[in-house]
Amino acid sequence: xxxxxxxxxxxxxxxxxxxxxxxxxxxxxxxxxxxxxxxxxxxxxxxxxxxxxxxxxxxxxxxxxxxxxxxxxxxxxxxxxxxxxxxxxxxxxxxxxxxxxxxxxxxxxxxxxxxxxxxxxxxxxxxxxxxxxxxxxxxxxxxxxxxxxxxxxxxxxxxxxxxxxxxxxxxxxxxxxxxxxxxxxxxxxxxxxxxxxxxxxxxxxxxxxxxxxxxxxxxxxxxxxxxxxxxxxxxxxxxxxxxxxxxxxxxxxxxxxxxxxxxxxxxxxxxxxxxxxxxxxxxxxxxxxxxxxxxxxxxxxxxxxxxxxxxxxxxxxxxxxxxxxxxxxxxxxxxxxxxxxxxxxxxxxxxxxxxxxxxxxxxxxxxxxxxxxxxxxxxxxxxxxxxxxxxxxxxxxxxxxxxxxxxxxxxxxxxxxxxxxxxxxxxxxxxxxxxxxxxxx
Amino acid sequence: xxxxxxxxxxxxxxxxxxxxxxxxxxxxxxxxxxxxxxxxxxxxxxxxxxxxxxxxxxxxxxxxxxxxxxxxxxxxxxxxxxxxxxxxxxxxxxxxxxxxxxxxxxxxxxxxxxxxxxxxxxxxxxxxxxxxxxxxxxxxxxxxxxxxxxxxxxxxxxxxxxxxxxxxxxxxxxxxxxxxxxxxxxxxxxxxxxxxxxxxxxxxxxxxxxxxxxxxxxxxxxxxxxxxxxxxxxxxxxxxxxxxxxxxxxxxxxxxxxxxxxxxxxxxxxxxxxxxxxxxxxxxxxxxxxxxxxxxxxxxxxxxxxxxxxxxxxxxxxxxxxxxxxxxxxxxxxxxxxxxxxxxxxxxxxxxxxxxxxxxxxxxxxxxxxxxxxxxxxxxxxxxxxxxxxxxxxxxxxxxxxxxxxxxxxxxxxxxxxxxxxxxxxxxxxxxxxxxxxxx
Numbered sequence: 001x002x003x004x005x006x007x008x009x010x011x012x013x014x015x016x017x018x019x020x021x022x023x024x025x026x027x028x029x030x031x032x033x034x035x036x037x038x039x040x041x042x043x044x045x046x047x048x049x050x051x052x053x054x055x056x057x058x059x060x061x062x063x064x065x066x067x068x069x070x071x072x073x074x075x076x077x078x079x080x081x082x083x084x085x086x087x088x089x090x091x092x093x094x095x096x097x098x099x100x101x102x103x104x105x106x107x108x109x110x111x112x113x114x115x116x117x118x119x120x121x122x123x124x125x126x127x128x129x130x131x132x133x134x135x136x137x138x139x140x141x142x143x144x145x146x147x148x149x150x151x152x153x154x155x156x157x158x159x160x161x162x163x164x165x166x167x168x169x170x171x172x173x174x175x176x177x178x179x180x181x182x183x184x185x186x187x188x189x190x191x192x193x194x195x196x197x198x199x200x201x202x203x204x205x206x207x208x209x210x211x212x213x214x215x216x217x218x219x220x221x222x223x224x225x226x227x228x229x230x231x232x233x234x235x236x237x238x239x240x241x242x243x244x245x246x247x248x249x250x251x252x253x254x255x256x257x258x259x260x261x262x263x264x265x266x267x268x269x270x271x272x273x274x275x276x277x278x279x280x281x282x283x284x285x286x287x288x289x290x291x292x293x294x295x296x297x298x299x300x301x302x303x304x305x306x307x308x309x310x311x312x313x314x315x316x317x318x319x320x321x322x323x324x325x326x327x328x329x330x331x332x333x334x335x336x337x338x339x340x341x342x343x344x345x346x347x348x349x350x351x352x353x354x355x356x357x358x359x360x361x362x363x364x365x366x367x368x369x370x371x372x373x374x375x376x377x378x379x380x381x382x383x384x385x386x387x388x389x390x391x392x393x394x395x396x397x398x399x400x401x402x403x404x405x406x407x408x409x410x411x412x413x414x415x416x417x418x419x420x421x422x423x424x425x426x427x428x429x430x431x432x433x434x435x436x437x438x439x440x441x
Numbered sequence: 442x443x444x445x446x447x448x449x450x451x452x453x454x455x456x457x458x459x460x461x462x463x464x465x466x467x468x469x470x471x472x473x474x475x476x477x478x479x480x481x482x483x484x485x486x487x488x489x490x491x492x493x494x495x496x497x498x499x500x501x502x503x504x505x506x507x508x509x510x511x512x513x514x515x516x517x518x519x520x521x522x523x524x525x526x527x528x529x530x531x532x533x534x535x536x537x538x539x540x541x542x543x544x545x546x547x548x549x550x551x552x553x554x555x556x557x558x559x560x561x562x563x564x565x566x567x568x569x570x571x572x573x574x575x576x577x578x579x580x581x582x583x584x585x586x587x588x589x590x591x592x593x594x595x596x597x598x599x600x601x602x603x604x605x606x607x608x609x610x611x612x613x614x615x616x617x618x619x620x621x622x623x624x625x626x627x628x629x630x631x632x633x634x635x636x637x638x639x640x641x642x643x644x645x646x647x648x649x650x651x652x653x654x655x656x657x658x659x660x661x662x663x664x665x666x667x668x669x670x671x672x673x674x675x676x677x678x679x680x681x682x683x684x685x686x687x688x689x690x691x692x693x694x695x696x697x698x699x700x701x702x703x704x705x706x707x708x709x710x711x712x713x714x715x716x717x718x719x720x721x722x723x724x725x726x727x728x729x730x731x732x733x734x735x736x737x738x739x740x741x742x743x744x745x746x747x748x749x750x751x752x753x754x755x756x757x758x759x760x761x762x763x764x765x766x767x768x769x770x771x772x773x774x775x776x777x778x779x780x781x782x783x784x785x786x787x788x789x790x791x792x793x794x795x796x797x798x799x800x801x802x803x804x805x806x807x808x809x810x811x812x813x814x815x816x817x818x819x820x821x822x823x824x825x826x827x828x829x830x831x832x833x834x835x836x837x838x839x840x841x842x843x844x845x846x847x848x849x850x851x852x853x854x855x856x857x858x859x860x861x862x863x864x865x866x867x868x869x870x871x872x873x874x875x876x877x878x879x880x881x
Contacts, residue, residue, distance in 0.1 A: 029762050029844075083787065119758070145787070149778035156777065159816075166824035169753050176820055180813060183775075187809040190790065194801055198794045416686040423683065427576065427626035 006060040013053030020046035047105040086142030097139035144193040155182035171253035185237025192230035228288035239271025260355030293333035300326025309394035498867040503542040516842030519743035564639035573635030588614035629695030645732035659874040670710035676703035681810035690748040701727035716792025717868035722785030730773040753825025766843035775812020780854040
């Protein structure tokens with residue numbers, strides 16, 4: 001009875017954003033969108049339903065033996081097998097899903113006023129709701145396919161929101177760049193999934209997400225390390241950990257509420273949540289633990305330095321959030337999961353509040369000056385060559401963009417240009433074989 | 442539906458209905474166009490009743506697939522680009538493909554191969570398309586010769602090295618027709634310099650893949666299959682990378698075709714049920730997606746002229762349905778979860794890793810690049826400054842066609858059980874034939 005109620009509550013929580021997505025998207029496509037007020041009521045109802053479902057699920061879980069439950073929703077496409085669509089219910093997953101739905105509910109309420117009469121009003125809400133659905137999938141996923149689906153939805157909605165103001169070229173170019181980094185992470189995750197299936201013969205994430213360290217021993221240390229590195233790369237791409245940090249500042253092109261929920265709060269922590277769930281994998285490989293801690297530490301140091309030289313509030317806030325994300329990753333690598341989760345929750349709420357109040361920053365500063373009765377002092381110029389070098393490093397965001405351009409983009413572009421030029425000659429080969437020439441070439 | 446009736450409806454009525462539609466006058470007359478669309482739909486529905494041995498199981502999927510491509514072509518091609526003779530050629534090509542997908546006879550397949558090639562050449566008549574015509578004649582002439590020679594050699598020699606040489610020639614013909622390295626370069630050239638609608642119509646059904654699967658794959662040695670799979674995978678990555686680089690929308694579509702159809706061929710060569718079924722699903726998904734993208738480029742060109750991907754063209758607000766359909770088709774190419782491409786891509790990658798590990802990782806990388814290229818096209822064609830041009834909106838028929846393609850890709854991606862079941866059984870049948878041949 002309890003399990004049935006839990007299952008129904010989870011299904012309601014998952015179905016609410018999916019239904020809302022359809023309700024908002026389809027009329028917009030046929031140029032018959034809901035009015036802002038109607039869209040607002042629909043959104044509120046869906047968020048309340050999702051939150052209610054998760055609350056009931058939480059009560060059912062707390063009232064039960066509090067063990068991890070694998071809810072089997074069946075195979076995606078084949079009775080003989082195919083992709084399992086399972087959900088893994090435990091304290092972590094329910095807490096993160098409830099946090100995500102709650103935060104997105106707050107942001108959607110804020111956005112109704114912020115985006116009032118904005119041209120892309122409905123597009124924004126369609127993307128926000130798809131983000132909620134994706135995040136619920138990531139939080140509750142019990143199979144690789146469910147996790148991957150959620151992961152991809154997060155990435156796509158994020159990139160499309162970066163390109164929200166698509167009449168300007170910069171947001172669109174930046175969205176493509178963000179998507180490129182996400183695709184690298186997605187490819188790593190898919191490769192890890194395929195390898196897991198190949199070596200373990202299972203798509204169930206309960207293998208990675210639960211049980212003791214010994215459960216993975218049959219894979220061998222090399223294979224565990226490889227899967228752990230791929231999962232770390234997927235998490236790093238999503239959470240803008242080094243070496244993927246360069247996309248974060250470029251993602252600030254979207255509307256402020258979306259920046260708040262994605263890059264201040266939830267999306268940037270999705271990688272942390274993935275690592276938190278896969279901690280059995282990290283525990284099974286000392287090398288993976290050291291690598292994860294190193295990446296987290298380097299990211300924290302990088303973001304702390306770079307954030308100090310940013311000239312706009314949103315960039316400063318996103319790097320402040322990234323600093324904490326780096327520290328959370330270190331905590332996960334050290335095995336302090338509870339601390340990491342509390343830290344993550346605190347950082348999410350704080351950054352959300354700061355991002356949402358960022359548009360008021362000039363008003364707040366003026367208020368502060370009025371209250372003090374004096375002007376605020378500008379920060380001092382860095383003195384000495386070392387301080388100047390650090391300042392330049394921070395200002396140029398660690399020269400990451402330049403390095404990527406120098407070491408990756410330019411050689412790759414040269415190579416592809418060469419291939420293209422070769423192709424423009426190669427098509428004449430059969431003409432030559434048949435004894436003809438190409439007069440039009 | 443009884444099987445005979447299904448065949449009758451699918452294969453006998455289609456040409457009759459198209460001819461009737463032609464008689465009514467297709468261009469500019471709604472009744473004629475409606476009849477042509479109904480013919481495609483009827484064929485698609487009728488094929489549901491089919492069920493025979495392994496290759497006929499493929500027909501259950503491939504006949505409605507070819508009919509849907511016809512439906513898409515007739516609904517979304519801009520009226521300014523329609524001409525009676527071109528549409529009649531398209532109907533004839535579709536009828537030939539439907540016939541090809543329902544037979545395993547080598548002679549019939551050679552005839553269809555040659556006839557569809559001739560139709561593509563005829564599509565490029567006129568001085569303006571001289572270069573494209575030479576391209577088609579030289580490549581498809583070569584591929585027809587290779588196919589005929591290969592089939593003749595394989596049929597005349599019972600077994601051994603000569604038979605394998607014959608099969609290698611069949612594969613070479615497929616490589617040329619489908620544009621797989623080193624014969625890939627003509628496809629983007631054709632898209633750029635020829636008629637993009639005709640190029641999409643010719644490439645999307647992937648007759649080459651069918652010929653490879655029916656005539657060569659069950660009988661070829663593993664070294665031959667692996668060589669072709671390797672070449673196809675290299676092409677898949679190469680094509681995707683070049684699609685990402687292109688400044689011309691047509692050329693980018695051409696490279697996407699090359700990349701996606703190479704993935705299909707790579708999957709067909711892997712002796713693993715999952716990979717084979719994945720490749721078959723990818724065949725349908727990529728065919729609809731890339732044909733849809735090409736048709737969308739054609740629809741946009743009819744309104745804006747030649748499209749460069751270095752410029753942001755805008756227009757999302759005026760054509761949200763086309764933009765979202767384009768995005769869905771791009772996502773199907775990227776194997777995004779919830780689209781049919783995801784099912785095919787994941788099955789292919791898993792199956793490939795089980796029997797040919799490097800191939801699986803290459804498939805993942807190629808798909809990631811192709812997806813990026815397609816989404817870059819979306820950003821370039823629909824984002825940017827507001828387009829102030831007049832009459833940019835879609836016609837009802839265009840809305841119907843593009844929406845149908847998007848709904849099909851998502852619908853089959855969310856509920857692929859019947860399609861996957863049929864193709865799983867078909868792939869088991871192909872592997873069974875392979876095993877029987879190997880025992881002999």
